[in-house]
Amino acid sequence: MIKSLAHIGLRTRNLSAASTFYQSLGFESQRQLDVRDESGTIAVEFLQHQGVVLELYQLPWQTAVREEQDSGLDHLAWHVADLTAAETWVKSLGYPLVEGPCDHPAGSRYFMIAGPDGERVEFLQPLNR
Structure with a gap:
């Protein structure tokens, strides 16, 4: 059975830019x-912040880039004490x-910013009702 979240995998067009973005938000x-397969080398980086692990990875071929409007990861949401x-x-x-605050x-108030690969990053504070 599922015990907890292991990590969030995020495919990126530019590993360095994605890593810099998430490190600026507090991830280390x-x-x-590097993971080798028949198509080439996949660059991988694991980052962590307060027990949340992001696995960023960049594929070696151009045609496999995730377009912003494609299905897949839409957003990451983080609880905050003070929005x-x-x-x-x-x-x-x-x-x-890119959205909010609203x-x-x-039962929350939130806003979103854009990540470097079209994903949205949400910050939310539960409302006291």
């Missing part, structure tokens, strides 16, 4: 490796909001 690089402070922080890093019917 844990391990880098206003989180907004100030991400803006200070140079990342504009209320969600499920």
